Amino acid sequence: MPSILIADRDSNERIGIGWLVNSYAIPYDKVHSAGTMEDVFEMMEAHTPEVLCIELDMIGRGQWDRLKLLVDQYRPTVVVTTSEATFERAMQGIGLFARDLWLKPQTPEYIRRILTRCCQERLDRKRVNEEKGTGADKHRDVSYLDLFFPGHVQAKSYSLMLAQLEDPKRHPELLRFFEEYPFRDKPDLLPLGETIVGVFPMDAAVSPSTLHQMGKRLLMDWEANNDAPLFLVMYDASNHEQSLNENYAEASQALQVRFFKGYRQVTVMDNPVNWTMIDPFLTPAEQRTWVEMLDEGNREELKQWLYTHFFYKEEPYPEPGLLRIRLTSILAQVRRYMKSRGLDSAPLEEEYHRVFETILYSPILYRIVVELLLFINQLLDAAHHPIDESRVDVVEQAIRYIEGRYTDPALRLEEVARYIDRSPSYFSTLLAQKQGSSFRQILTSLRVKEARRLLLETSLSVQEVAERCGFINANYFSKIFKEKTGTTPRLLRNQKKR
Incomplete structure (x- = not known):
């Protein structure tokens, strides 16, 4: 089993992470801890832990070279922690080939998930090496360093996936979706601020047509249970003899194509985007x-x-x-x-x-x-047409409009705002002030209320009820229905029968 070294100046942090490892039965054979860099150096040389979880803020200016030398020599999976969300700290993590960076304070669930993943990756790597007849761990995962430093890794056969949600705050959900997704060839996942990058193995045979089918399938499976709009770029680098950094730079350009296409789209590319140059100023x-x-x-x-x-x-x-x-x-x-x-x-x-x-x-x-x-x-x-807005209850007009069209799955806040001739942001503020609810909350409440009535008063299937109430699919409908009512559509119907 892998061993882990937890290095942090705060003894409570060390004890807390160690407690998580033991409480959640993450299969580390040994859990070591260190409160100073001298302890770190001693532990790494004496025990050669497979996973190193280290606080960046504890590393002194004159200690970086020795730490990098030990990381390069023993090649542990590195996770770095910091209380400073700065570019300098991110670059220090990249310099250590960090698998992940935690910004303190981090949730126990996130720590558990990352440490479990690191442990499983070490076990998988060991098994692969044993199957190849060698105990030496010569493989290094694709890292952030490979993405951001020119010429660091030649990547003739790497293919890339870049995923971007309209709401970046929901990227942890998307990351879990990718981690659990049954890819034929599992990509290395590298989360960034507004993008999740997936790097497919060099020996994975992925053609442009396969990438397109994979992208469409990913998009469909994501939308089956999630309402966050997603944009995907699938980049075929099979004909490119250049570094992963260069491939990533080209693929990143394609993310801007969503400016024209919108979300819920897949773009497949194998060459840089060819932008047209225009005169930006009015004549x-x-x-x-x-x-x-x-x-x-x-x-x-x-x-x-x-x-x-x-x-x-x-x-x-x-x-x-x-x-x-x-x-x-x-x-x-x-x-x-x-x-x-x-x-x-x-x-x-x-x-x-x-x-x-x-x-x-x-x-x-x-x-x-x-x-x-x-x-x-x-x-x-x-x-040209001054209006006394005090006489017009635009919120009431909007509510009536929503009540008449909530069964339309394409109904959006922008459409209702256009109907009452207000900007979406102003309309959203009016709703919050006068109704105490957002547009999405009001719309969902109407849909769930009607769905409950149909489930209790008709024999329509759950799929038919979902469609009649404006939900895209039955899975997402069931998820939202349970969140709002505390029970599933099928359980509600069964209760009615009893």
């Missing part, structure tokens, strides 16, 4: 056109101009950064219109700054264009 003629369209309040013409110039359906796409500049150039003309009509005061001024932020940072082009159009419509309303 004098285009500036005059915008001034005229705004002055005339021609909403349809404004919409068609934006759709014509910003909705791209096929490659090659313009470089996304240039499009963002072009959109800010348009917003500058909108700003001139605001000032000329005396509309540059709150709350329209706040909306202007929010739209500016959306142009700079929103990951999807379609959403940016829609937000810009909604804001322009607000300005035109304020300039």
Whole structure:
């Protein structure tokens, strides 16, 4: 069985991690601990632990070289911990070929999962070496160092998977999904801030068509039980004689394709993205056109101009950064219109700054264009058709709209906001203030309520009930139903029968 060395200046941290190892029966043969770097050096040379869990903050300036030498000599699986979320600490972890970096304080469940994975990987590696007739551990997993340092690993046959959720906070769920997924050839998983990178083994025969099928299957299986939008890049490097760092840099470019395609998509590539270069600034003629369209309040013409110039359906796409500049150039003309009509005061001024932020940072082009159009419509309303908003209960209008369309699985907050002619962010704030609930909570509550009625009053199957209530599939419906009611659809129906 592997052994582990827990190195931390805080004795409570050492004791706590040791307790987790023993309490969860993680199969480490020996658990060693060290409170100083001298203890670390002594333990590594005396016991050669297979797994090293070390606090970066305890390593002195003059102790790095010796530690790196021991790591290179004994090749343990390294996990690093730190209380400083800095680039310097991340680079120090990379320099030690760290398998994972923990930012203190870390949850016991996460620590247990990582240490269990490290232990299992060592056992698997030992078994493979024994099957090959050698006890020497000559294999090193792909590491962050391989991704970020040029020329570190030649990767002629590596293929890559890059996965990105719309909400990066849910990446731990996606990582668990990949860890448990029955890949034919298990990739090395390297979580980053906003992306999870999967590196498939060098000897895995993965063709572009296979990658595409794998990507579609992954996307379908993820969405069967999760509602977080996912974007996948599958990169075929079989014809590339270059480092893994170079392959990763090319594959990362393809993540920007989601700017045009949106989430819930798979992009397969085997070459760098070929962006089209455009002039990002409006010409004098285009500036005059915008001034005229705004002055005339021609909403349809404004919409068609934006759709014509910003909705791209096929490659090659313009470089996304240039499009963002072009959109800010348009917003500058909108700003001139605001000032000329005396509309540059709150709350329209706040909306202007929010739209500016959306142009700079929103990951999807379609959403940016829609937000810009909604804001322009607000300005035109304020300039030509002043409305006493105190007489209009837009939240009530929105609730009625949701109640009439909650069975549509494609219903989104943006659609309801368009119906009441408000921006999505403003509408979301109104809901929270007046209803105490988010759009998603209100929508889910209506769907679950109707589902409960159908389960108790009809003989429709669970799948049919899910479809009638706006859920994409039965598995996700059952998961949400149990979260909201405390029981599953089938158990509720069985209780009714009894």
